Amino acid sequence: MQIYSHSRLSCYENCPLHFDYKYVSRVKPPEGKETAEQFTGKRVHEVLEKLYKDLRYSKEWGLDELLRYYKTIWQQGWNEEILIVKEGLEEKHFFATGKKCIEDYYQEYKPFDQTRTIGLESRIVVRLSDESDDYRMQGYIDRLSMDSSTYEIHDYKTGNHLKTQEEADSDRQLALYQIGIEQAWSDVKQVNLIWHYLNFNKEVRSKRTRHQLDSLRKETIALIDDVEDAKDRGRFPSKRGNLCDYCEYRELCPEWKHVLTVQMSLANEYERIPGVALVEEYAKLKAEEKEIADKIDKARAAVVKFAKAEGISVIQGKHNRLLVRTDLRTGFPTRSADLSDYRKLERILKDGGVWVEVSAISNELLASALTEGKISGKLAQKIEEFKKVSETTTVRVGKGV
């Protein structure tokens, strides 16, 4: 089995189709453009790496010369291909953001001797299972430091999302690195997980208990099994979300391909693009369908009212007639409408020994019990043998261009 990384697993969780494009089918992105945010993050990481690397040789950079280094690598790397997604922003805004991150970090941590740096961009391998060597992860730690037998995993972030304490306490990436560090060194007594939110000049820290690390290992193994299963079945559904804005495969993705074609066409041309007329025709008919359904509801209510008032069950028109029948329908509580009464009735039926006669298999409940792991092991395997998968296609009308 291949070695996984946190970013691969996150990619799968965020959008299985993106994972397929990137890691399974290895599709070359149509543009392959780097975003300005990615470019800025890389340059800031490089500057901090340089700072700590040279400290090993007792060279402490002054802030001004460090910023000059930042400017040099920025100018060497920036090019017209770099993608600025957010409207109204230019290169200078991203440059200034990175510069501020470096200045704030420098002022906060100078002379950078809080702990001893033992690794920069260090590769760490994590064995998730004691029984099998199959489940392995790898990652790169921005900076690994130690003080006596306390180790610190530092991760630099230049994005605009500041993790909450709860998010930090449940973060997978650095906690996995902790497992790797404990496997790599025998003197580890404590590990501090530290995120440096450079844009906010703020540290977020977290620690893990042994129980949390054991649970994380199991959860990660289960997730890897899910990914391997998706690979076996070749099933990678798309999952739209905020990350679509930055996805390098939008032009290929079935969620966006046609949308982008229409968006990029000239105003007087888009109507000629195949599919556009179909959408408008379908949306128009669905709107008419709703209008007609509302009219039918109103007419039906008037018919029933008229028949009741006249005490008749047949109303004669010019070419048609309406037959109006009123019947009593028997109903019992359902799970979704009245769970409490449903449970009481269920108990009565079970105690009365007639439950088997009147109950039925719920496809929905059975499927979710399997998915959520409420039914597992051999029993789940036996049930799975009866599963039939069929394709259904829905069409919904949405707004927007």
Ligand code: SF4
């Ligand atoms: S554009 Fe969105 S839905 Fe499509 S592959 Fe990328 S992340 Fe997934």
